[in-house]
Amino acid sequence: MDKITFRRILKWGFLSFFRNGVVSAATVLVISLSIFMIGAVVVGSTFLSGIISSLEEKVDVSAYFKTSAPEARILSLKKDLEALPEVRAVKYISADEALLAFRERHAGDDAILQSLEVVGANPFSSSLEIKARDPSKYDAISKFLEKGSYGDILDADSSGQKKITYRQNQFVIDRLSSLLSTSRRIGFAVSLILAVIALMVAYSTVRLAIYNSRDEISVMQLVGASRAFIRGPFLVEGVIHGIIASFFTLVLLYPAFWLIGKKTSVLFGGINIFQYFVSNIFQIFFILLVAGVLLGVLSAYIAIRRYLKV
Amino acid sequence: MIYFDKVSKVYSPTSIALEDVSFTIAPNEFISIVGQSGAGKSTLLKLLLVEDWPTSGKVFFESNDVHAIPKEDLPLIRRRMGVVFQDYRLLPQKTAYENVAFALEAGGKEDDDIKHDVPQVLELVGLMDKAWHFPHELSGGEKQRVAIARAIVSRPDVVIADEPTGNLDPLNTLEIIRLLEKVNDLGTMVILATHDKEIINSLKRRVVTLEKGRLVRDEQRGRYVL
Numbered sequence: 001m002d003k004i005t006f007r008r009i010l011k012w013g014f015l016s017f018f019r020n021g022v023v024s025a026a027t028v029l030v031i032s033l034s035i036f037m038i039g040a041v042v043v044g045s046t047f048l049s050g051i052i053s054s055l056e057e058k059v060d061v062s063a064y065f066k067t068s069a070p071e072a073r074i075l076s077l078k079k080d081l082e083a084l085p086e087v088r089a090v091k092y093i094s095a096d097e098a099l100l101a102f103r104e105r106h107a108g109d110d111a112i113l114q115s116l117e118v119v120g121a122n123p124f125s126s127s128l129e130i131k132a133r134d135p136s137k138y139d140a141i142s143k144f145l146e147k148g149s150y151g152d153i154l155d156a157d158s159s160g161q162k163k164i165t166y167r168q169n170q171f172v173i174d175r176l177s178s179l180l181s182t183s184r185r186i187g188f189a190v191s192l193i194l195a196v197i198a199l200m201v202a203y204s205t206v207r208l209a210i211y212n213s214r215d216e217i218s219v220m221q222l223v224g225a226s227r228a229f230i231r232g233p234f235l236v237e238g239v240i241h242g243i244i245a246s247f248f249t250l251v252l253l254y255p256a257f258w259l260i261g262k263k264t265s266v267l268f269g270g271i272n273i274f275q276y277f278v279s280n281i282f283q284i285f286f287i288l289l290v291a292g293v294l295l296g297v298l299s300a301y302i303a304i305r306r307y308l309k310v
Numbered sequence: 311m312i313y314f315d316k317v318s319k320v321y322s323p324t325s326i327a328l329e330d331v332s333f334t335i336a337p338n339e340f341i342s343i344v345g346q347s348g349a350g351k352s353t354l355l356k357l358l359l360v361e362d363w364p365t366s367g368k369v370f371f372e373s374n375d376v377h378a379i380p381k382e383d384l385p386l387i388r389r390r391m392g393v394v395f396q397d398y399r400l401l402p403q404k405t406a407y408e409n410v411a412f413a414l415e416a417g418g419k420e421d422d423d424i425k426h427d428v429p430q431v432l433e434l435v436g437l438m439d440k441a442w443h444f445p446h447e448l449s450g451g452e453k454q455r456v457a458i459a460r461a462i463v464s465r466p467d468v469v470i471a472d473e474p475t476g477n478l479d480p481l482n483t484l485e486i487i488r489l490l491e492k493v494n495d496l497g498t499m500v501i502l503a504t505h506d507k508e509i510i511n512s513l514k515r516r517v518v519t520l521e522k523g524r525l526v527r528d529e530q531r532g533r534y535v536l
Contacts, residue, residue, distance in 0.1 A: 002418070004418065004420070004421070005418060008415050015403075016403055019403045020403065215399070216401050216402070216403075219399045219400075219401060220401070220412070220416065221384075221385070221388070222359060222361070222388060222393050222399075223388070223389075223393070223412065223413045223416055223460065224385045224386070224388035224389035224413065224416050224417060224464070225385060225412075225416035226382075226385045226416070227382075229415075229416055
């Protein structure tokens with residue numbers, strides 16, 4: 001396509017966008033609603049998966065050792081654990097460190113600190129804090145600890161049960177892990193359905209607008225306009241619709257997330273969806289822009305095809 | 311030159327629009343195609359414009375069988391035909407000037423040529439003072455004059471007018487026909503489809519008469535006889 005044709009297509013695209021005032025406004029509105037949904041879904045699901053990850057982060061398993069256990073063996077167990085594919089990180093906390101952490105935690109509480117003095121020796125045992133790649137792996141890790149060759153250095157309670165926190169929290173961890181994976185799946189399905197609905201509504205609107213121009217399209221063809229010259233301005237209009245809609249949507253999302261953030265930050269343990277939105281506003285705008293422009297242009301392209309038959 | 315070669319258009323056995331029609335139109339000719347509604351006038355013109363395909367037979371524009379032209383080359387041949395319709399078919403979102411200029415823009419003409427040619431043609435049809443009006447701000451006669459300006463601005467080989475005066479009063483009708491005569495005097499072939507007896511009798515040009523899809527009369531300096 002030569003420069004002069006391209007310039008004319010741009011000119012007619014802009015002119016018909018403004019001359020079609022009401023139809024343009026309606027199209028922008030519908031595309032805005034569509035990408036509003038897409039934006040809400042994107043932000044919502046990223047936020048949700050952020051919460052899920054941070055919850056998973058909080059889950060870990062600690063194994064406590066007998067005071068007599070030599071540090072060298074504990075460290076070699078740590079190395080073995082790190083070699084397992086299920087394990088993401090292992091942290092060694094010596095008895096001294098555990099004591100220090102305890103003192104810090106209860107710095108203001110004299111009664112507790114005095115009771116430590118009474119005990120005299122360090123009552124804490126050293127431990128390994130293990131994080132798995134995924135909460136469902138804790139079972140396997142704790143079995144490895146119990147059945148492995150290191151069973152003798154693990155501390156045990158009076159009934160012989162090894163001191164591994166997984167056993168104590170097993171129920172909660174299992175529930176949490178299945179809850180998290182289910183909410184991931186539901187979140188994905190809901191996003192997908194919403195996105196498809198949004199696409200269909202936007203496409204129908206653009207198609208209706210182009211259906212209105214079908215007589216014009218056939219006249220243009222009879223006057224000798226090429227397909228590209230007829231189609232071009234509609235695609236330019238689609239781009240304009242998309243750009244305006246993405247700005248408009250951003251303006252709509254801002255107060256929406258502000259309100260949601262205010263009401264729900266308590267629910268999510270202080271994590272605020274509005275802060276997430278504001279700190280990622282450029283990426284979100286970029287997603288909206290791409291979605292809006294694609295929606296506008298592709299809908300126009302597909303819709304106009306059927307009127308360019310002759 | 312345009313040549314209809316044994317053209318038939320059959321929609322169904324009971325609906326035959328054209329049957330075995332053959333005739334030739336020379337360059338510079340002003341030819342009227344007459345006949346009652348449904349005689350096949352519009353179908354004939356639609357076939358020439360490649361808006362429709364014949365059931366059998368061929369339509370030649372110079373040496374080209376127009377229905378054998380590949381889709382992407384159709385705009386090229388359409389730029390050599392100017393079209394005027396009964397219902398004007400102007401682009402509603404474009405001013406009179408832009409409607410005329412559009413035909414040239416579509417043909418890839420330079421801006422300077424467009425700036426020179428469009429006012430000239432609007433002057434010819436007597437509408438320079440309404441150049442920046444939109445179609446809905448013009449009367450029927452004015453709209454049709456814009457349509458004629460659009461049809462002739464690209465200096466086509468032929469102007470095809472399908473019932474151009476069907477929606478106009480007698481005075482406007484006369485003006486439109488005078489314009490078409492002027493176009494023909496300047497050397498362009500004109501094909502006029504009409505069922506207006508007055509027009510035909512005043513023109514005293516070649517008349518091709520269609521009846522139920524058949525060519526029944528072809529006379530130089532014809533009169534309207536049905």
